[in-house]
Structures are given as C-alpha cells and as structure tokens.
Amino acid sequence: MKKTLVVLMVLVLVMALAGVGQLATTTIEFWTAPNPFQEAFWSEVVKEWNNTHPDQQIKWQVIPAGNSSEEVILTALATGTGPDLSTNIFTGFAAQLIENDFLVPFNQFEGFEELLKARSMANIVKNGWGYNGNYYVLPLYTNPMAYWWNKDILDELGVDVPRTYGDVLNLGAMYNDPSKQKYTLLVRYEPAWWDRWFDFCLSYQANSGGKPYWDGERVLFNDEHGLKYMEFINQLFRKKYAPLESFQDPLQKGIVLGSIEGPWNITYTQEVYPEFNYIIGPPLVPDDYPLDQPVHTFADTKGMVMLTKNKQKQVVAWNFIKWYYSDVRHDVKWLEMTNMLPSREDVLARKEFAEYLSANPQLAEYAKLLPYAVPPALNSKTIELQTKLNEVLWEPVIYGKKTPPKALNDAEKELNKIIKQ
Amino acid sequence: MRNNLVGRKRATQKNLVGYLFCSPFIFFTLVMWIYPFLWGIIISFKKWNLISPRQTWVWFNNYLGVLKDPLLWLMVRNSIYFMVVFITLTTITSLGLALLIKQIPKKYAGFYITGFLLSYVSSGVAYSMVFNLLFAGDGLVNNFLKTVGLKVDWFINPRIAMASIALIVCWKFTGYYGLFFLAGLNNINPTLYEAAVIDGANAWQRFIKITVPLLNATFVMIIVFATITSFNLFTEPYMITNGGPMNATRTMMLEIYHRVFALLQAGYGSALAVVSAIITFAFVWGFRKLIERDDLYDA
Numbered sequence: 001m002k003k004t005l006v007v008l009m010v011l012v013l014v015m016a017l018a019g020v021g022q023l024a025t026t027t028i029e030f031w032t033a034p035n036p037f038q039e040a041f042w043s044e045v046v047k048e049w050n051n052t053h054p055d056q057q058i059k060w061q062v063i064p065a066g067n068s069s070e071e072v073i074l075t076a077l078a079t080g081t082g083p084d085l086s087t088n089i090f091t092g093f094a095a096q097l098i099e100n101d102f103l104v105p106f107n108q109f110e111g112f113e114e115l116l117k118a119r120s121m122a123n124i125v126k127n128g129w130g131y132n133g134n135y136y137v138l139p140l141y142t143n144p145m146a147y148w149w150n151k152d153i154l155d156e157l158g159v160d161v162p163r164t165y166g167d168v169l170n171l172g173a174m175y176n177d178p179s180k181q182k183y184t185l186l187v188r189y190e191p192a193w194w195d196r197w198f199d200f201c202l203s204y205q206a207n208s209g210g211k212p213y214w215d216g217e218r219v220l221f222n223d224e225h226g227l228k229y230m231e232f233i234n235q236l237f238r239k240k241y242a243p244l245e246s247f248q249d250p251l252q253k254g255i256v257l258g259s260i261e262g263p264w265n266i267t268y269t270q271e272v273y274p275e276f277n278y279i280i281g282p283p284l285v286p287d288d289y290p291l292d293q294p295v296h297t298f299a300d301t302k303g304m305v306m307l308t309k310n311k312q313k314q315v316v317a318w319n320f321i322k323w324y325y326s327d328v329r330h331d332v333k334w335l336e337m338t339n340m341l342p343s344r345e346d347v348l349a350r351k352e353f354a355e356y357l358s359a360n361p362q363l364a365e366y367a368k369l370l371p372y373a374v375p376p377a378l379n380s381k382t383i384e385l386q387t388k389l390n391e392v393l394w395e396p397v398i399y400g401k402k403t404p405p406k407a408l409n410d411a412e413k414e415l416n417k418i419i420k421q
Numbered sequence: 422m423r424n425n426l427v428g429r430k431r432a433t434q435k436n437l438v439g440y441l442f443c444s445p446f447i448f449f450t451l452v453m454w455i456y457p458f459l460w461g462i463i464i465s466f467k468k469w470n471l472i473s474p475r476q477t478w479v480w481f482n483n484y485l486g487v488l489k490d491p492l493l494w495l496m497v498r499n500s501i502y503f504m505v506v507f508i509t510l511t512t513i514t515s516l517g518l519a520l521l522i523k524q525i526p527k528k529y530a531g532f533y534i535t536g537f538l539l540s541y542v543s544s545g546v547a548y549s550m551v552f553n554l555l556f557a558g559d560g561l562v563n564n565f566l567k568t569v570g571l572k573v574d575w576f577i578n579p580r581i582a583m584a585s586i587a588l589i590v591c592w593k594f595t596g597y598y599g600l601f602f603l604a605g606l607n608n609i610n611p612t613l614y615e616a617a618v619i620d621g622a623n624a625w626q627r628f629i630k631i632t633v634p635l636l637n638a639t640f641v642m643i644i645v646f647a648t649i650t651s652f653n654l655f656t657e658p659y660m661i662t663n664g665g666p667m668n669a670t671r672t673m674m675l676e677i678y679h680r681v682f683a684l685l686q687a688g689y690g691s692a693l694a695v696v697s698a699i700i701t702f703a704f705v706w707g708f709r710k711l712i713e714r715d716d717l718y719d720a
Contacts, residue, residue: 074685075682077472102645189665190664191662192663246553246572246576246577247557248557255559384684391668396667399667399668
C-alpha cells in the first residue's frame with residue numbers, strides 16, 4: 001500500500017512538473033506562403049528559432065491549399081482556426097483585416113522604430129504600408145514585375161527589345177502568325193482578380209509615373225493613361241497579336257515573344273528550359289512616354305502580420321519578428337533560397353546582396369527596378385474591385401464587346417459604387 | 422385494463438428501440454442539415470461579413486439585391502445551357518453504355534461497370550486539372566484535332582465554354598447513370614421482347630416501344646439528379662475557368678462561394694443560396710410533372 005502511495009505521489013509530482021514546464025512554454029501558430037522555395041526557407045528559419053528559444057516555440061505550417069491565400073485565411077478566421085502570425089499578406093488584404101479588427105499594430109511594441117532602421121525599411125514602411133496612422137504589416141519581399149523577351153527570336157528579326165506599345169505592334173506586324181502558333185505578347189485573360197495586378201494595374205502605374213489607380217475614396221484610372229493602355233490591349237486582341245487560348249509556358253516554348261513575369265520564374269525557367277535565352281526589360285509604355293523618364297512598375301510585395309490578441313503570444317510573435325527582421329543574414333538566406341528580393345532600401349548597396357546579384361544577372365535586372373516598384377493601391381475592397389474591374393473593363397475589351405472608352409467609363413462608375421458602399 | 426397497459430408499455434419499448442436505431446440519422450440530419458439550413462436562412466436576412474461579430478438585420482434587402490442583379494439571370498441561363506447539354510449527352514452515353522453492358526455476359530459486366538464508375542469516384546480537382554491540360558491550346562486534344570485541320574477554343578470561347586464543362590461532367594457521370602439504366606433494363610420482363618419479336622417488331626421498334634417507356638422511372642430519376650447537378654455545379658468551373666470567359670461558366674454555387682469567402686458577403690451569399698434552392702426545386706418539380714408517367718401500359 002505504502003509503495004503504491006509513493007509511486008502515485010512521484011507520478012503526480014512528475015506530471016505537475018511537466019505541466020509547469022508546459023505552462024512556461026508559449027507556442028504560436030505561424031503560417032507562410034504555399035511556395036516550395038519559401039517553404040524550405042521558413043522550415044530552416046523556424047527550426048533555428050525553436051532550437052534557440054525553448055520557451056517560445058513556433059508551430060509553423062504553410063497556408064493550406066485553396067483558390068487564394070486570402071480566401072483560406074478568411075475562412076480560417078471565420079471558423080476560429082486562424083494563425084497567430086502570417087506572411088503572404090498584401091496591403092489591400094491587410095486593410096480588410098484591419099477593418100475587421102484582426103490585426104495588431106506593430107508600432108505599439110517597444111523597439112518598432114529601431115527595427116525599421118535596423119532592417120533599412122523605414123521609408124518603405126512609412127510610404128505605403130501605413131493604415132490610419134498605424135503600421136500593421138512589415139514587408140517581407142518586393143518583387144518588381146518586368147517583361148521577358150525571347151532574345152533569340154528578337155536577334156533573328158534584328159529588332160531591339162520593345163519599349164513602347166508602338167514597338168510591340170510593329171513587332172507583331174513583322175512576326176505574328178497564329179496559324180503557326182506564333183504570337184507577339186502574352187496578355188493574361190483569366191478572370192482571377194489578382195491577374196489584373198500584373199496587367200492593368202501595372203501598366204497604369206507605368207504610364208502615369210507610379211500613380212495609384214484608385215484610392216480609398218474613388219477610382220483614378222479613367223484618364224489618358226488608362227485609355228492608352230486599354231487601346232493597346234484592344235489592338236493586340238483585334239489583331240490577334242496576343243493569344244486568346246491557354247498554353248503551358250508559352251514564352252519558354254517560343255509561342256509568344258514577350259510576357260510579364262515575376263522573379264520567381266527565373267529558377268523554374270533555368271531548371272525546366274535551360275536553353276531558353278531571354279532579356280528582361282521594364283514595363284511597356286505609350287509611344288509618347290519621355291525617353292529620359294524612369295518607368296515605374298508594379299511591386300508584388302507581401303508582408304507579415306500579427307493576428308493574435310493573446311498578450312503572451314504577442315510577446316513571442318514580436319520577439320520572433322525582431323529576431324528575424326534585424327538580422328541581415330536572414331534576408332541574404334531568403335534571397336538565396338527564394339530568389340525574391342527582400343523589402344529593404346539597401347539591397348543594391350550592401351555587399352551581402354551584391355555578391356548574390358552579380359552571380360545572378362537576371363535577378364539583378366529586377367533589383368534595378370526596385371526604386372520604381374510601386375505596391376498595390378491601398379483599398380480594403382481590393383478583391384471586390386478587381387473582380388468588378390475584370391467583369392466590366394478587362395474581359396469586354398479583350399472579347400471586343402466594348403470600346404476602351406466605354407469600358408473605362410463603365411468601370412469607373414461601377415467601381416466607385418463599390419468604394420462608396 | 423392491465424392488458425392494455427402492458428400492451429402500451431411494450432409498444433413504447435418497441436418505439437424506443439426504433440428511435441434508438443434512427444437516432445444517429447436524426448442526430449446527423451439535425452446537426453448537419455437542419456441547423457445549417459435554418460442558420461443559412463437567418464443569415465440571409467442579415468448583413469454579416471463572416472468574420473466580424475457584428476450582424477445587422479437587413480430583412481429582404483439581400484433578396485432584393487439578388488433578384489435585381491443581372492448576374493442571377495445570367496447564371497440561371499448558364500445552368501440551363503449546361504443542363505440541356507449535360508442531360509442530352511449523359512442520357513445518350515449512359516443509356517448506350519448500359520445497353521452495351523447488357524450484351525456482355527453477367528460475370529464480366531461487373532468489371533466494365535466498375536471501370537466506368539472510376540470516373541465518378543475520381544477527385545473533381547484532379548480530373549479538372551487534367552482536362553484543363555488536355556484541352557489547352559497546345560494540349561493533347563487540340564494537337565490531335567490539328568491533324569485534321571481543326572482547333573477548338575474549349576474554355577476560351579464564351580459560346581462553348583459551358584458545353585466543354587458539360588462534356589467533362591458527362592465523362593464523370595456516364596458510368597454512374599449507366600448503372601441506373603442497367604438496373605432499369607434488368608427490370609424489364611424479357612417476355613415483352615420475345616412477344617414483340619413474334620409480332621415482327623424490329624430492334625428499333627422494340628427499343629422505342631418497350632425499352633424507353635419502361636425506363637421512364639429511371640429517366641425521371643436521372644433527369645432529377647442531373648438537374649440538381651446542373652444547378653449545383655462548382656468544382657469544374659472553379660478549377661478550370663473560374664466563371665469566365667465573360668461569365669459564361671459562372672454558376673450560382675460559384676457566385677455563392679465567391680460572395681461569402683472572397684467578398685465576405687455572407688448574408689448576400691445565403692440569400693442567393695436560398696434563391697438557388699428555390700429555382701432548382703422549381704426545375705425538378707417541373708421536369709417531374711412533364712415526364713413522370715405512372716400509367717404506362719396499365720391496361
């Protein structure tokens with residue numbers, strides 16, 4: 001009996017101690033983008049953190065599969081299964097989460113300003129990531145978008161890399177032949193809302209010198225800049241210079257001469273199409289765009305947000321953020337593993353990055369566009385706006401159902417209705 | 422008196438056992454069907470963004486919005502287009518399949534039926550991706566068609582995109598509906614055919630005068646199932662066309678999902694779900710009235 005009692009007491013003691021141990025450890029849920037390169041990166045980084053911070057653990061996973069990360073995160077939040085910390089958040093989605101009181105402002109934490117300086121991102125954050133005087137997102141990477149052109153075919157034709165819409169139309173007249181699957185420019189016609197970032201939004205920013213296409217009050221794109229681009233798109237499709245059918249990797253296979261691409265495609269192209277020879281150029285501009293003016297482009301830029309309202313978890317999340325963002329080694333590793341440019345003002349200046357960029361000339365071309373890369377226009381209704389934009393502007397022009405001026409007028413009217421709702 | 426009481430007690434005990442056996446189903450129905458159904462109806466009268474605790478009663482505003490939206494009628498038109506193509510194609514293919522399998526000795530029939538059922542149990546996401554590649558501009562199907570001088574813009578041409586989706590869904594359901602037709606064919610008394618042969622009826626006459634009328638119940642069931650499938654279409658357009666081009670493949674289910682989970686308009690989405698259920702019910706009821714016959718060969 002005595003023995004049994006002793007064993008029981010020891011067991012209770014062990015369990016209690018284990019419980020105390022458990023209580024002392026705070027674990028947070030961390031979600032990252034569903035991308036194999038980023039997955040490999042975060043796996044290593046989180047492992048390093050967990051090994052060096054036994055009392056502040058991170059339970060990491062990629063954002064579960066779905067149509068878009070935004071939809072998955074919203075569904076998770078609606079069902080109470082969302083993360084405490086997440087990456088892959090763009091400004092418009094962050095605004096939507098802020099309006100529903102899901103995000104925690106980072107500027108309330110001690111050391112926020114120092115962290116911005118340490119990572120050399122104070123200007124980036126202050127000029128494009130603020131919302132109502134607070135800062136809820138810390139940018140992780142900035143991918144300027146650029147055109148890729150098939151160098152071999154351009155050389156064969158004896159033409160330079162097209163700079164303007166007129167150059168592309170001339171090239172089309174010279175090269176295009178749909179019956180032989182030879183097209184000039186790839187323009188995405190799919191109705192996914194995010195696709196409009198990489199065509200209409202990007203081109204409006206390029207034509208207008210980096211102006212936003214809308215703000216929180218109204219639509220701004222119904223002007224000469226928007227019209228010039230849509231007239232160009234209209235001509236491309238009427239002349240069949242852009243394919244209205246789906247192909248897998250049409251640029252790399254030589255079906256189209258040019259296409260807008262992100263730096264994430266560099267590694268894929270190197271691995272799958274090692275023979276493919278291409279030149280990277282800035283976005284196309286109208287014929288009257290001054291030669292001496294820089295060309296702006298769209299920045300596919302995502303950041304990290306904190307969603308937990310639990311104070312203890314907030315401390316862990318903030319400690320992790322400080323640890324991650326203040327160490328330049330993490331950004332170097334990020335660059336090496338994902339081939340995406342970290343959102344820092346010193347990417348072109350620091351030798352840690354210079355070494356990698358000189359060894360990767362294609363990515364260096366993207367890095368040159370960083371000073372002119374503009375993030376998405378801030379509006380909490382981005383998804384709804386871009387869905388409507390596709391419905392009333394993009395598809396009607398591509399399928400020849402509306403003239404560009406009418407489509408732009410309709411789009412302005414319909415989108416303003418959504419903004420004012 | 423006492424006998425009466427004992428009898429009632431026994432009856433109650435018997436009922437209890439019955440309820441006990443039914444309870445898993447009743448529980449499942451209450452939790453998984455009645456509760457979400459009622460909750461959906463309540464939400465349809467509210468303005469709620471799904472993630473905020475704030476919910477405002479807007480009563481019939483969501484319904485008015487749904488009925489005023491030109492997209493609703495476009496989606497109904499898309500569903501009817503899909504339904505016409507899908508029911509026509511699937512009826513022909515599944516009945517044809519059943520007639521073919523009927524000719525095979527019974528011991529081998531199971532093998533073929535199982536083979537054709539594989540498409541029905543395949544993952545919608547997986548086969549949608551495969552068909553998307555097959556029907557691409559440089560996909561296997563177009564490469565084959567090119568050899569005979571043809572090219573089809575399967576999912577790009579707004580006029581045929583929905584028909585292309587119907588083709589895929591037809592591939593999925595042919596084996597499944599074929600099974601129903603086979604069961605229906607097996608239920609037809611063979612003496613009817615023997616009598617018809619003696620009377621000099623040819624194969625076509627036997628098919629039209631005996632097989633088709635006696636398969637009426639199967640036709641009704643398949644048309645009801647196919648109508649529901651048409652109005653509930655989601656996975657294939659979601660994976661392949663995302664409702665495009667020019668909203669040609671936008672279905673009510675796709676719009677409900679988009680409204681609720683992308684635009685966070687749970688109230689509007691629920692109202693659309695209710696309207697969609699009413700429209701589906703109306704079509705099913707109409708079809709049954711139109712084709713269901715209880716008095717075939719009564720005399």
